[in-house]
Amino acid sequence: FHRFHFLLLFLLFLPLRPYRLPHGSVRDPAPPALVPFTGELGHCGGFLIQVSLLFQRFTQAFSYDASKISHVIGALRDHGLDWAESYLALHPLETVTYEQFVRDFKAVFHHPLRSDEAAQQLLGLRQGG
Template sequence: MDPRLPSTAEVLEELVGALRTSLTPVTTPSSASVSPMALPASYAGDAAVCGGFLLQVDLFIEMQPQKFTTECSKVAFLISLLNGNTLEWARAIWNSKSAIIHSYDAFKNHFKEVFEDECNPALVL
């Protein structure tokens, strides 16, 4: 064997090293590096803050998609921020297993329909 040629062990070590390098998992930014989002304040039906409340919920969900992997989890999150009469309204829908709880957009649109005066943008402008 030619002494100038690498040994089988050296070739194998080089291949293993190259393989390890190529198999190193790509690191994704951790959730800690994402800008922190404040939890939206709870909502009890105050006309002056309805639009802002829904905007904050949308932003919270949009900025943390890994936490809201299903439509139902988005609806549940919104409901978790309700209190008073708005919570009672949502509780009735949730407990009835209405199909609307499986679509965040449909639930939010129904929320706006029910609390239309409270969510009227003209009240804020």
């Protein structure tokens, strides 16, 4: 009983220090995969929003333009991937900035709806169509 009592008192009066793991022993979780982009019109804006949020959340994983571009290309499918193949043939990965890549990507895939088209789509949603 005395040993238990002594141990309990010892534990109660230990200075509380946060336990720290050795530097580099725990890594941030891997960035999640992006929802694939096929090149379908009207989906570019949403895709780029996802990309932007991902890069803001995982800044260390995407600190270089090449890593950002590579991650975006990894999420491309169908027409989007065909475009990337042609694009990289003309613009090697190490020669293009992420900003330039996004500008060129938007020039091909980002076609915002005109106001009349947007109104028609909203009307269709309200009518359940």
